[in-house]
Amino acid sequence: MEQRFVMKCGGSTLAALPASFFEELRDLQAQGVKVVIVHGGGPAISETLGKLGIESEFVGGLRKTSNEVLDVVEMVLAGRINKEIVRRIQQSGARALGLSGVDGELIQARPVANAAEIGFVGDVTDVNAAIIEGVMNMGYIPVIAPIGIDAAAQRYNINADTAAGAVASHLGVERMIVVTDVPGIMNGEKQVLPSVTVEQIEAMIASGEIYGGMIPKVRAAIACIQGDVKEVVIVNGDMPGVLSKAVLEGGIGTRIVQQ
Numbered sequence: 028m029e030q031r032f033v034m035k036c037g038g039s040t041l042a043a044l045p046a047s048f049f050e051e052l053r054d055l056q057a058q059g060v061k062v063v064i065v066h067g068g069g070p071a072i073s074e075t076l077g078k079l080g081i082e083s084e085f086v087g088g089l090r091k092t093s094n095e096v097l098d099v100v101e102m103v104l105a106g107r108i109n110k111e112i113v114r115r116i117q118q119s120g121a122r123a124l125g126l127s128g129v130d131g132e133l134i135q136a137r138p139v140a141n142a143a144e145i146g147f148v149g150d151v152t153d154v155n156a157a158i159i160e161g162v163m164n165m166g167y168i169p170v171i172a173p174i175g176i177d178a179a180a181q182r183y184n185i186n187a188d189t190a191a192g193a194v195a196s197h198l199g200v201e202r203m204i205v206v207t208d209v210p211g212i213m214n215g216e217k218q219v220l221p222s223v224t225v226e227q228i229e230a231m232i233a234s235g236e237i238y239g240g241m242i243p244k245v246r247a248a249i250a251c252i253q254g255d256v257k258e259v260v261i262v263n264g265d266m267p268g269v270l271s272k273a274v275l276e277g278g279i280g281t282r283i284v285q286q
């Protein structure tokens with residue numbers, strides 16, 4: 028059966044991804060494995076906001092997003108970061124096409140429940156899977172920035188883990204790989220857990236062992252595996268051979284699987 032997976036690349040790790048990471052991606056594509064990338068870029072957004080003297084804060088892991096912040100989020104994610112990833116993939120010899128969730132209404136969104144407090148932050152309502160499939164069938168790796176749009180053409184800032192999970196669910200891929208700056212979910216003793224259940228995740232959030240940026244990842248993973256996605260793997264992108272291990276072999280990172 029054709030192998031397809033969604034890969035979320037976190038902003039925490041993008042700059043550190045070695046050329047070998049993109050070469051592995053190229054080799055997987057050459058073997059007929061189809062990949063869709065959804066990326067973040069939180070640190071780059073914060074850096075640019077800082078340079079512009081625009082204040083930003085996070086509420087429950089999500090960036091409070093005014094119209095002014097939204098302009099910067101779109102500029103950094105759909106511009107600088109998206110094109111940087113496309114360039115690096117092309118440099119490896121593979122083909123990539125960059126899109127934001129606004130293009131072709133790829134990621135449809137609505138305001139989050141606490142929008143009165145955090146502004147233009149969105150939840151995904153639908154994903155135009157036909158566009159993503161069309162791009163993949165043309166032999167390109169779709170590279171998607173997590174900006175959403177609604178019927179009134181309002182843009183929304185969407186957490187990249189949430190967007191990647193929604194894309195994985197709507198495409199019905201078997202697997203989502205979450206590439207970040209830690210080798211997996213770690214317990215209190217800093218040991219990487221090879222796999223975790225939904226119950227263990229809830230207990231680790233309650234105890235504070237899972238905190239901060241790991242929370243949207245595990246929440247997106249739980250939402251995904253309640254649909255067609257069979258497993259979500261959280262890995263560190265700077266380990267050699269990480270992609271083929273995560274996709275073809277196993278035994279790397281932390282797996283969150285259907286029970």
Ligand SMILES: Nc1ncnc2c1ncn2[C@@H]1O[C@H](COP(=O)(O)OP(=O)(O)O)[C@@H](O)[C@H]1O
Pocket residue numbers: 036037038039040067068069206207208209211212213214236237238239240241242
């Ligand atoms: N139990 C945990 N195991 C590993 N990392 C964790 C855990 N709980 C919280 N984290 C934090 O989550 C971070 C990854 O999330 P984040 O910084 O948002 O990355 P990204 O930009 O890749 O989305 C790690 O660097 C770590 O500080």
Ligand SMILES: CC(=O)N[C@@H](CCC(=O)OP(=O)(O)O)C(=O)O
Pocket residue numbers: 036037038039066067068069070072088089090100148149173184185186187188240
């Ligand atoms: C609503 C919200 O918080 N959006 C994120 C989008 C980028 C993101 O999620 O990037 P990482 O994957 O690098 O964390 C933000 O503004 O930072």
